Amino acid sequence: MRAPTRIASSVARVAGFLVALAALLVACRYDPVIDQKVRKNPPEDPGGPSPEHRAGQACVDCHSTYEGAEPALAIGGTVYSQTAKGYLNGVEGVFVTIQDSAGATYKACTNKAGNFYITKADLQGIDDLAFPLVVNVAGVKMASLIGRERSCAGCHKLASIERIDIDPYLDPATGRARDSAGAIIIDPEFVPSLERCGPPPDPTTSGAGGQGGAAPAGAGGATPTGAGGAGSVASSSTTGAGGGGGSTSSGGGMGAGGGTP
Amino acid sequence: MNAQGVFGISSFAAFVAVAALTGCKQELSSGLEVTCPSRQVYVQHVSEVMERRCGTLDCHGSDFRPLRILGRDGLRHQGERKRTGEGVTTDAEKSANYYAVCAVEPEKVSKVGSDPGGNAVNTLLLVRKGRGQEGHKGGKVFDPWDDADRCVVGWLRGDTEQSIEKACKAALAKLP
Numbered sequence: 001m002r003a004p005t006r007i008a009s010s011v012a013r014v015a016g017f018l019v020a021l022a023a024l025l026v027a028c029r030y031d032p033v034i035d036q037k038v039r040k041n042p043p044e045d046p047g048g049p050s051p052e053h054r055a056g057q058a059c060v061d062c063h064s065t066y067e068g069a070e071p072a073l074a075i076g077g078t079v080y081s082q083t084a085k086g087y088l089n090g091v092e093g094v095f096v097t098i099q100d101s102a103g104a105t106y107k108a109c110t111n112k113a114g115n116f117y118i119t120k121a122d123l124q125g126i127d128d129l130a131f132p133l134v135v136n137v138a139g140v141k142m143a144s145l146i147g148r149e150r151s152c153a154g155c156h157k158l159a160s161i162e163r164i165d166i167d168p169y170l171d172p173a174t175g176r177a178r179d180s181a182g183a184i185i186i187d188p189e190f191v192p193s194l195e196r197c198g199p200p201p202d203p204t205t206s207g208a209g210g211q212g213g214a215a216p217a218g219a220g221g222a223t224p225t226g227a228g229g230a231g232s233v234a235s236s237s238t239t240g241a242g243g244g245g246g247s248t249s250s251g252g253g254m255g256a257g258g259g260t261p
Numbered sequence: 262m263n264a265q266g267v268f269g270i271s272s273f274a275a276f277v278a279v280a281a282l283t284g285c286k287q288e289l290s291s292g293l294e295v296t297c298p299s300r301q302v303y304v305q306h307v308s309e310v311m312e313r314r315c316g317t318l319d320c321h322g323s324d325f326r327p328l329r330i331l332g333r334d335g336l337r338h339q340g341e342r343k344r345t346g347e348g349v350t351t352d353a354e355k356s357a358n359y360y361a362v363c364a365v366e367p368e369k370v371s372k373v374g375s376d377p378g379g380n381a382v383n384t385l386l387l388v389r390k391g392r393g394q395e396g397h398k399g400g401k402v403f404d405p406w407d408d409a410d411r412c413v414v415g416w417l418r419g420d421t422e423q424s425i426e427k428a429c430k431a432a433l434a435k436l437p
Contacts, residue, residue, distance in 0.1 A: 099437065101437070131400075132314075132317075132437070134437045143334055143346075144317055144318070144334040144335070144346075145313065145314070145317055145436070145437065146317065146319065147315075147317040147319045147320035147399055148319050148320060148398065148399060149318075149319035154318075154319055155317070155318040155319055155345075169342050169344065170344075171344065176344045176345060176346065176347075177344050177345065178336065178337040178339070178343070178344060178345065179318065179322075179323070179324065179336050179337070179345065180318070180344075180345055181318065181334075181345045181346050182344075182345075182346075
């Protein structure tokens, strides 16, 4: 009777120690600010995670080393248009251009939801984006610089009941307020052709598979069927424009600028 | 013996208590006076540089930062009905920025003003953080004696308005 008890109690003690150790480890990595932000997000889209999911939310709160969602993103966001009645719709097929302080330029193409992103892997060996960043969407330059935020939604916060309670002057359609630039809104009628990028190449016509189609030189995927580049296209050339028509691998990959592959 | 020990302790305690009280009393009665460099120069030339480079919504344009910088493309003044990106940076916002910057280290800033040629300016937290010489989430924002640095430091030292204006304008022109 005595021996089993002693074994049980030492097992319990070891288990207790392990629990305490685990708690300590978790505690060390615990960041209440991010945790709270992530928990406040609306629930996952019915279709589950995809490149089009969670439009308007702060992508990199989750797609970060801390929260660990894959792929790890360097930057991400959602571009909208606004209807006459004020409703927001994701804008598909426009370039988002990010210029970093080291002189690198990255381009990404918005998908069906208006989402775009540049993965850490897209940075091609460069450790990280050099902040501050300059942003341009479909040719419209953002006046503000980005100091350190990787999610557009970190500054472009949408409207929410909670936020309207705090700031009665908040624009209920766009979310623009005392502390938010509101949704990123462009007019899809006035997107220059060089700033357009196409949906994924149609496999029946291009046969290029995940490699993306060859783009007409400098067209940047101007035609809806011709060029590759849905999901995310990034180009790390310092020249920026003209690096269009990059390749994508299954709607989220990376295409080097200037005609490769 | 015993009595003396007790006496010793209590006299020490009394000494500490008196010292502490006089310490407080002195500080309160000495009429702490704080001066900050020109408000007009800050509002007219320096504020915009700090709004653009320090006051973005993800940095000092946030209620959650100890040093808050307000402005058109950042956090707006609580008492005004303006949204980010609307209109221009208001006088109230520029003025609030002035007081925020002066309040980081008020006594030290006063000393810089009274010794413009001295080294004191290089020891200010505001300057050291901007130069990335002190822990700063935003990293290095100014290089010592580049235009933006001369804009802010020149104002702190009380340089001529003309030279401050020139440095601030050059700093703005260099921003991407």
